[in-house]
Amino acid sequence: MRDVPSPPPAAAEGLVSILLIFLRLGLTSFGGPIAHIGYLRDEFVTRRRWIGEAAYADLVALAQFMPGPASSQVGFSLGVLRGGLPGGIAAWCGFTLPSALVMLLAAYGVDLAAGGTGAGIVHGLKLVAVAVVAQAVWGMAGNLCPDRTRATVAVLAMVALLLVPAALTQVAVILAGAAAGITFCRDGAPANDAALGFRVSRWAGLLALLVFAVLLVGLPPLTAFTGAHAVALADAAYRAGALVFGGGHVVLPLLERAFVPSGWIAAESFLAGYGVAQAVPGPLFTFAAFLGAAQGLAPNGLAGGAITLVAVFLPGLLLIYGMLPFWDGFRRRPDAQAALRGVNAAVVGILLAALYDPIWTSSVRGPVDLAIAVTGFAALVLWKAPAWLVVASTAAAGALVASI
Structure with missing residues (x-):
């Protein structure tokens, strides 16, 4: 067909x-x-x-x-x-x-x-x-x-x-x-011989894949070197988003291992947030915003929520963007x-x-x-x-x- x-x-x-x-x-x-x-x-x-x-x-x-x-x-x-x-x-x-x-x-x-x-x-x-x-x-x-x-x-x-x-x-x-x-x-x-026409150059795709790899490898030592809590949050959320296959529910144990044993959030709060995540529309990865906000990065939780939200989605978006220019061929x-x-x-x-x-x-x-x-x-x-x-x-x- x-x-x-x-x-x-x-x-x-x-x-x-x-x-x-x-x-x-x-x-x-x-x-x-x-x-x-x-x-x-x-x-x-x-x-x-x-x-x-x-x-x-x-x-x-x-x-x-x-x-x-x-x-x-x-x-x-x-x-x-x-x-x-x-x-x-x-x-x-x-x-x-x-x-x-x-x-x-x-x-x-x-x-x-x-x-x-x-x-x-x-x-x-x-x-x-x-x-x-x-x-x-x-x-x-x-x-x-x-x-x-x-x-x-x-x-x-x-x-x-x-x-x-x-x-x-x-x-x-x-x-x-x-x-x-x-x-x-x-x-x-x-199966499909029509070009999709994604507006992504090969160089842009390769750059996205390079950024994905650099962040995956570079965030852990950057966290250790700076000791900055914001970088540690970004590292934890980025690794969870980069290493998960199978969708939102699979990312939850990765986030739990990063946020609960470290003391950033209590186990009871983690489970409460997970319960809310089941009842909202849209992607379950937004649970990371709850985790970043609930642990209260100074001066308030909004900054932490924004950091973890972007970081958990970023690797998947970089990967798909990097593959798009090669997909038609x-x-x-x-x-x-x-x-x-x-x-x-x-x-x-x-x-x-x-x-x-x-x-x-x-x-x-x-x-x-x-x-x-x-x-x-x-x-x-x-x-x-x-x-x-x-x-x-x-x-x-x-x-x-x-x-x-």
Whole structure:
């Protein structure tokens, strides 16, 4: 199946437009990184047609294969696609700031949804994630698993992740999908022969990769040399973001080992902040803002929150930006296209596994929840309702159920 080409550079968006688009997503994208990938697909593949289905799946596969927050990397890349590096920064700011602000408020003891109607709204928004991810699996499976071979790859990927739910399993599944594609998927139509047109030069990409490596290697000795608390915070958050595969939940033990034994934050406060992070939209990596603010860098916690927030995201964004200028050339090679057919099928399996755990298991508690989630799915797939309307309706349903 031939992919829809990306729009020409003339279709570029203004920075304010990119910021507002991603700000809306940052306010409504509940459910974790896999759900965010579903939200991004609905917005930019189905509705706005910034990128084709196969190209989007290629981008998701690249982000899944590298360390860092996959959904934020995909969103940042889409911003770069439409507005260059400033567009990528605008996309990251819009998608990240809503949850980051909530986590900063939580660090100062503000509870935005302690129970009752507020908790019902949050639970309803989690049910939206079930519908959105189910819609993404439905659409991507039809486009990326059109034959028995690729459908088998998707099913095996799902089974592997359900039986061994670990970050390394996800990387192994993607590698196995690439091997299966090279071996069994050479005869299909080109996976995607349209240039995406990322506005990143090779020199800029190499510079980003160099900065990533220099910071990873240089921050620990700089911390020891200066003894500055701000540098130590940046080092801890940067290493956590640079060494994590598998998304937000996997970064939590790395942050815990950096912040709790050092005495920067009490274990009870860490767990309380983690609980809040489960209930906010947007990327879970914003939990780092809570940690930086709660430990109270003088003169106040805002500086600490800002340092840890930027530092935990920076390595993943540097890596994806560094790879973008080489992505078009790689995707056009016959062996790479065969590998990507298998990888894209494996991504469908990853989405399917995540639809069950953690999204379904943490959201659907009984028949009423199932009815709400299925109705949301039908609204998206059958009635083509806009995602914002489904989000608002499902949140209202959750609040209504909580009040009964």
